[in-house]
Amino acid sequence: MPTVRTLRSLLGICALTLGLTVAMAAAPTKAHAQVPVLCSETSLVNAINSANAAGGDTLALxxxxxxxxxxxHGTSPHGAVGLPPITTPITLLGLGVTITRASGAPAFRILQVEGAANVPGTKGQLSAVGLTIRGGSAVSPYPGGGLSNLGGTVSMLSSSVTGNTAVAGGGIYNDNGSVTLTASSVTGNQATSSGGGIYVNSGGVTLLGTVVRDNTPDNCAPSGSVVGCT
Structure with missing residues (x-):
């Protein structure tokens, strides 16, 4: 089991990646010291719960x-969520990090961001760097297998959303929020209806140097909802 001392020594590797987060539009407005998160499900769940309670934080995975x-570890009217819903400004700072649903685990999406536009009293913002979201499976009939953004703000840099499933928005579902993907990829996701990669119910999704391909039955829906994606 890695120790906190070992983790702190490895965090130096992440310094360059952290610097890139400055350019991310959804970065938390308050400065936070990095909180190291050991390599375990419990540590990550507890860190997100603590960050929400503190009004936001930067978690060094x-x-x-x-x-x-x-x-x-989260519930909502939109189905089960693997991690606690993000309701405050939180940065997930990774380097080759994957968050995945374990084989044999029940159906749930990986991440959910909640903002005031959809969930009164919340101010969810997610900034993710160097992160892969994999294997999420939203409980039918709910959308968003990998990530569901409900009125919040999401920025992903050098990240990947892959191998997730849902009725719509197999990879990402956006409703009344904002999603910006930079130097990232959304690939190999599946929807039983439409929007295998990304489904935009309302709000906006911006792609900057990002690849969205090889999703089933299509990459983005409705047609024309995401500039540069079909």
Whole structure:
């Protein structure tokens, strides 16, 4: 089991990646010291809960860790969520980090961001760097297998959303919020209806140097909702 001392020494590897977050539009407005997160499901769940309670934080994920989620740790009217819904400005700072639903785990999406436009009293903002979201499966009939953004703000840099499933928005579902993907990819996701990669119910999704391809039955829906994606 990695120790906090070991983690702190490895965090130096992330310094360059952290610098890139300055350019991310959804970065928390308050400065926070990095909070190291050991390579375990419990550590990540507890860190997000603590960050929400503190009004936001920057979580330095353990480099090259695969966080395997064995059960849902969040609930909402939109179905089960693997991690606690993000309701404050939170940065997930990774380097080769994957968050995935464990084999044999019940159905749930990986991440959900909640903002005041959809969930009164919340101010969810997610900034993710060097992160892969994999294997989410939203409970039918709810959308957003990898990530569901409900009125919040999401910025992803050098990240990947892959191998997720849902009725719509197999990779990403956006409703009344803002999503910006920079130097990232949305690939190999599946929807049983439409928007295998990204489904925009309302709000906006911006792609900057980002690849959205090889999703089923289509990459983005409705047609024309995401500039540069079909």
């Amino acid at each position: 353990f480099p090259f860790c695969t966080y395997q989620l064995t059960s849902a």
